[in-house]
Amino acid sequence: MRKKLLVILLLLVVLIVLVVTRCGGKKDQQNDPADGQGFAQQSGKAEQPTELKLGVVTETESGAMQLEVEQNGEKTVYVFSDITINDWYVPAVNYVVTNGLMSGTDVGGGLSLFRPNYGMTRAQLAMILYRFAGGEPVAAPRHTYGDVSSGEWYYDCVNWADTNGYIKPESTDSFGVEAYCSCEEVLAVLHRLAGSPESNASLEDYPYAPKVSETNLSAVRWAWEKGLIAEDECVWYPTQAVSRAQIALLLMRYDQLIGASGEAA
Structure with missing residues (x-):
């Protein structure tokens, strides 16, 4: 009798262990940071970074x-x-x-x-964005600005960026070609280039969130969510003039995380 009882108890213990293992042993594959992917899941497939062309x-x-x-x-x-x-x-x-x-x-x-710590003017940004997105000269400029002269090196680039709405003018009379770009302004430009996707990402861990303007808040949320900006290498202060090195990093990350430059236009 005792032997039968011991056998029954042993079988019950084994059964309990098997049930617990089957129910609790599976990890959530939907959004597990330990899987090394780190990208949003869409249609069951993880987005993979674009392979960059490097020297x-x-x-x-x-x-x-x-x-x-x-x-x-x-x-x-x-x-x-x-x-x-x-x-x-x-x-x-x-x-x-x-x-x-x-x-x-x-x-x-x-x-x-290379002058990595120099600032970048809006005209220079227009030229770089023009190259990055594979821009082409527009048939006719949407607007005429007092500081945008025909024949200048930036003419086609500025008109393209303005006509497509990627870079907003400073006023109805001036594009602001010589003005330096701020961090949040560049993030807003890349956000528009990406099609202005919705983002409700929290900026709780972004140390300068209170300094972000209401106008560019959605763009900064998107950039923070996508990983375009992080506090690993440098300071991304919203209203501070952005450096050439930072612009280079943003373009590289955009290409790698969001899509090939030729597909961004």
Whole structure:
């Protein structure tokens, strides 16, 4: 009798262990950060980052960044004397130079200056966005601005950005070609380029959320949600002038996380 009772108890224990294992052993695959994907799930498939076109980065004897780019079978070597190999923006500079979006200034002796900490004007942003999105000259400008002159290097780029609504003018009379771009302004431009997607993301962990203007709040929410901005490398203060290095990083992340540059127009 005792042996039968022990056998029954043992079987009950085994049965309980099996039930608990089957019910509680499955992890939630829908949004588990441990799966290493980190992208929103759509139709059961995770978005995968775009593979970027990059050049080969090496370090010169003086510690500067050397970048070798190959296009159409020809190799071009850039040596940026104002960038060291360990600077956080090296991958971003690699991306924008390799893809012909930005370049440095030749200072002779085989050296160039990228000027990573310089600000960027609205005209310069229009030109870079024009290249990034594969823009084309518009048949006729939507508006006429006193500071946008025919024949200037930025003319086609500004008119394209204005006609498509990517960059808003400063006023009805001035586009603001010489004004420097702020961080939230650039995020708003990229948000429009992406089609102004809805975003209700929380900015609780974004340290400068109270400084974001109501006008650009949706764009900043979207950028924070997508991972375009993070506090890992630099400070993304909404009203502060954004640097060339930061622009390069934003373009690289946009291309990688949202889509190929040629598909963004």
